[in-house]
Amino acid sequence: MKALKNPALQIGIAAIAGIAFGLVAGDWASNLKFVGDLFIRLIQMSIVPLVMASVIVATGSMSGQGAGKLALRTFGWMISFSVVAALLAWGLSELIRPGAGMVFTGELDPALTPPEPTSWQDTVLGFVSTNIFEAMSTANMVPIIVFSLLFGAALNLYIARTGSRLVLGFFDQLQQIVLTMIRLVMYIAPVGVFCLLAALAGDVGFAVVTTALSYLGTTLLGVVILLVLFVAVVALRTRLSPWKLPRKLAEQTAIAVTTTSSAVTFPTVLRNAVEKVGISKRVASFTLSVGLTMGSYGAVLNYTIVVLFLAQAGDVTLSPGQLVLGMGLAVLLNMGTITVPGGFPVVAMFLATSLGLPFEAVGLLIAVDWFTGIFRTFLNVNGDTFVAMLVASASDEIDRDVYDDRKVAAASEDSTTPEEDASTPEDEANAEAAAVKETA
Structure with missing residues (x-):
């Protein structure tokens, strides 16, 4: 019974039950979608x-x-792994050739008009917003990260000059309160996941998957190879046992693959990095926040495969x-497009029009994007944790x-979990005895 209290297991059971229910209920299951959407919104409203x-x-x-060292290590690892992801995608696509002989007779959604290609200069300019409140209202993450970095740097200089940490204390308390709020929302995660996947299973036509098996297989193979590479590098550089990683990453993985959203998974990733992996709050807060927009290795892999x-x-x-341009665009476009589900159609159309590629087959890719979204998000969120481990270890x-x-660490002052709420007097007595023994 104790195992059933594990959040990852609860979400996994809810996901399987939701898919089974959706397949049985059919179109009626779409009536449950609003509950799943409500759960997603409760998480999304606290991301910014x-x-x-x-x-x-x-x-x-x-x-x-x-x-300087923290930023250099963070950006260095993220850019390096992104380049590796792009090169791996190119190699696998040339080897497997998922698009060769592909025939797609379906029609493209009329609402998906090809966007006008923009220059790389315009893309970089978009990283800085002229109105930070507008960026916050639309959850445009890259300008928000840039503003926060500059604000934090200015705050650092202000503290050094005046010694006043009042503003820093305010944001520290805000972070802890939002994490506590997320913890409360996660109590209903199994219900939200059940409703999301029930509606999806009742609506989506799984037959389309067989048409794009080669594309899905190429993406999945790339994810597996990159995952093995990540774990190998982390094990060699940190000297930590890789066999403990699956259990520590289970909860965030379950949320990632069922919501296909890096943003929704972010609070769990941040908490687990401190409480389960042991990364310092300083490194976790910086590296994982930047990784939310820059550390999208699954997206880089997938977008490069789309080009080929x-x-x-x-x-x-x-x-x-x-x-080279296609791989460069894949690296640039991963920033800010994967924080919420649904960004893929715009990216795919942009890549097609920018490189002069036929975009008729984009409809097929969009039809199976939920599956590739699972692969992308799985690698994105866990890849960020791996990078944070490398940066923290250095x-x-x-x-x-x-x-x-x-030892137990807490990501916030209110670190109570559902399991800890059920503590007994005997547990408290054992904890006191352990504390006395440690002091002695």
Whole structure:
């Protein structure tokens, strides 16, 4: 019975039950979708304040030299893995050729008009908003991250000059309150997941999957290879046992694959990084917040495969310059497009029109995007944790006792979990005895 209290197991059971119910109930299951959407919105409404507070606190509390090293290591690992993801996608696509001989007779959604290609200069300009409140209202994450980094750096200088930590304390308390709010919302996660997947199973036509098995298989294979690479690098650099990772990442993985949203999973990733993996709050807040928009390795992998798929489907030979441009766009476009579900159609159409590829087959990719969304989000959220482990290990800010389950850490002052709520007097007595023994 104790195992049933595990949040990851509860979500997994709810997901299976939801799919089974949806297949039996058919179209009627769509009536449950609003409950799942409500759960997603309850999480999404706290993403912007949580990300802003996390980045500002992490940046504002750094010492000058430490801030530079932390940022350099974070961006270095993220860019390196993104480039590896793009190169791997190119290699697998050339080997498997998922788009070769592809025939798609379905019609493209009339609402999906090809967007006008923009220059890379315009893309970079979009990283900075002229109105931060507008960016916050639309959850445009990249400008929010940029603003928070600059605000945190200015706050750092202000604290060094005046010694006043009042503003920093405010954002630190805000971060802890939002994390507590997320913890309350997660009590209904199994219900939300059940309703989401019941509605999906009752509505989606799974037959379309067989048409795109080669595309899905290429993406899945790439995710598996990158995951093995991540774990190998983490094990070698941190000297931590990789066999403990599945249990520590189980809860965030369950949320990621059932919601296909990195933003919805972010609060759980941040909490688990501190409480289960042992990463310091400073590193976790900074690295994971930046990783929400920059650490989208699954997206880079998938977008590069999309470029090769469309080229092969239309029998178009890409020049080396076009290939490099396609991989570069995949890296750039991953920023800010994967925080919520539904960004893929715009990205796919943009890639097609930017490189002059036939976009008729985009409809097929959109039809199976829920499945590729699972692959992308799985790698995105866990990849961010791996990068945070690498960054924390380099500065000796990963608590090995927490990782080895010899110690408990808390991501916020209110670190009570459902399991801890059920403590007994006997448990409290044992805890007091352990504390006396440790003090002695």
